Amino acid sequence: MEQAAGTVSTEIAIVGGGTIGMTIALRLRSEGREVAIIEPGDPGMGASYGNAGTIADYAIMPVGTPAVLKNLPSLLLDRDSPLAIRKAYLPMLFPWLLRFAWQSLPGNAARNTALIAGLLAGAAASWRELAAEIGGAGLIRENGALYLYSSKKDFLGARKDFALRRNHGVMQVLVGPDEVAALEPALPPIAGGGVHFRDAIHLADPGGMMRLLAAKLTAEGVPFLKARAETLTRVNGGVEISGGALRVRAKRVVLAAGAHSRALAAQAGSRVPLETERGYHLEYDMDDVPLTRPTCPTERGFYFIPMNGRLRVAGTVELGGTAAPPSPHRLAALERGARAVFPFLNDRTPDRTWMGFRPSMPDSVPVIGPSGGGDDVILAFGHGHIGLTLSPVTARLVSGLISRRGNGNDIAAYSPARF
Numbered sequence: 001m002e003q004a005a006g007t008v009s010t011e012i013a014i015v016g017g018g019t020i021g022m023t024i025a026l027r028l029r030s031e032g033r034e035v036a037i038i039e040p041g042d043p044g045m046g047a048s049y050g051n052a053g054t055i056a057d058y059a060i061m062p063v064g065t066p067a068v069l070k071n072l073p074s075l076l077l078d079r080d081s082p083l084a085i086r087k088a089y090l091p092m093l094f095p096w097l098l099r100f101a102w103q104s105l106p107g108n109a110a111r112n113t114a115l116i117a118g119l120l121a122g123a124a125a126s127w128r129e130l131a132a133e134i135g136g137a138g139l140i141r142e143n144g145a146l147y148l149y150s151s152k153k154d155f156l157g158a159r160k161d162f163a164l165r166r167n168h169g170v171m172q173v174l175v176g177p178d179e180v181a182a183l184e185p186a187l188p189p190i191a192g193g194g195v196h197f198r199d200a201i202h203l204a205d206p207g208g209m210m211r212l213l214a215a216k217l218t219a220e221g222v223p224f225l226k227a228r229a230e231t232l233t234r235v236n237g238g239v240e241i242s243g244g245a246l247r248v249r250a251k252r253v254v255l256a257a258g259a260h261s262r263a264l265a266a267q268a269g270s271r272v273p274l275e276t277e278r279g280y281h282l283e284y285d286m287d288d289v290p291l292t293r294p295t296c297p298t299e300r301g302f303y304f305i306p307m308n309g310r311l312r313v314a315g316t317v318e319l320g321g322t323a324a325p326p327s328p329h330r331l332a333a334l335e336r337g338a339r340a341v342f343p344f345l346n347d348r349t350p351d352r353t354w355m356g357f358r359p360s361m362p363d364s365v366p367v368i369g370p371s372g373g374g375d376d377v378i379l380a381f382g383h384g385h386i387g388l389t390l391s392p393v394t395a396r397l398v399s400g401l402i403s404r405r406g407n408g409n410d411i412a413a414y415s416p417a418r419f
Contacts (some may be wrong), residue, residue: 006246008225010036012240013250014400015229015264016257019048019391020380022213024254028402029220037217038241038248040228044210047258048388050281050356052303053203054125054294055143055389058170060117061161062293062364063317063384072101080265080333082301087321093319096275099362112363115413116386117168119366124201126392134216136209143270143293144418145200146183149192150299158298162195171199185391186290202294203318204308206388214371229257232267232377236330240377253377255396259322259357261381269373270416276322277358280330281314282350284337290342300337310351313338319360326355360384369398369415378402379416
């Protein structure tokens with residue numbers, strides 16, 4: 001059901017129809033709650049569609065680390081860097097960058113790693129359950145994921161990362177060049193070796209999974225209200241969300257609008273340092289995809305992902321807000337990288353390209369908890385690169401907050417109050 005105008009009353013209004021918002025809605029509906037979703041676009045067709053499709057329960061490290069901090073100036077000045085800034089946006093971004101630098105210090109980065117690892121534990125199992133519930137088990141692939149190192153020096157230089165993941169219980173298998181070749185014969189020779197996260201899973205069609213999720217919600221009677229939420233106001237007996245001709249009155253609101261959450265969070269009483277990462281992908285249609293699992297050449301900072309009928313090349317971080325158009329240079333860098341690894345792509349142009357927005361926190365830790373103005377508004381955004389991965393985990397936590405089950409201190413570290 002879609003509705004774009006008028007006044008709607010519901011028990012719980014969820015602002016945002018991406019993977020986080022829809023998964024929360026499904027969880028709450030299964031518990032007997034009356035739920036409505038406010039979403040201006042097609043459900044799940046933003047970053048929830050355009051991602052690398054990987055349920056990355058191994059991705060415990062924040063973007064900001066001591067190594068990144070050490071190399072930050074050169075990273076930001078290199079147009080081909082996996083981490084880049086649109087120069088026109090730099091003055092607006094500067095306060096966020098200061099926070100990012102602070103969070104990249106050794107002690108802070110170690111704390112943030114532990115917080116992320118705590119959320120990621122069990123993410124793959126949660127996704128298997130969710131996929132089965134919505135009829136999407138056939139889109140789950142169980143081949144693991146692979147990180148590649150182009151030289152022995154790079155491989156040895158990543159030993160601290162290997163140890164850190166091991167200490168946080170991540171299943172990883174270090175593989176030499178011959179083992180990489182056995183896992184993925186179509187790859188060119190890799191001198192350094194790699195890491196095989198053999199228990200990782202990925203989605204063969206993230207967009208298809210999002211459509212199944214939306215269809216399940218519709219079948220369960222959850223309406224999609226097609227509007228952009230612009231104002232949040234506390235009124236007698238609840239909260240009112242308005243946008244355009246739509247007014248929604250709810251007893252509780254869950255703010256899960258991803259990169260578009262900051263203004264509404266401030267209206268709810270929480271000033272959160274949320275910024276926008278502009279993510280890119282390009283795709284090549286093909287009958288025989290040359291890989292069997294998501295594969296990341298680590299020095300390039302992007303993934304090759306085998307999907308149904310196509311190879312997706314996704315990744316890089318561009319900090320630059322939501323207003324500017326896509327950067328042709330970022331897409332060109334992905335294309336050059338793809339051709340460097342798979343020369344047969346020299347004769348191909350991508351069949352499609354995409355740019356979307358990830359919600360980025362300076363500590364890479366999502367915001368999950370009551371707003372500063374009260375627990376009638378719950379915040380659930382800021383998941384960065386692991387929003388797809390953490391959607392069922394976040395749904396469980398938000399459900400617990402709304403029903404007041406368990407110990408709220410368990411997720412205090414993810415609260416907006418940390419700022």
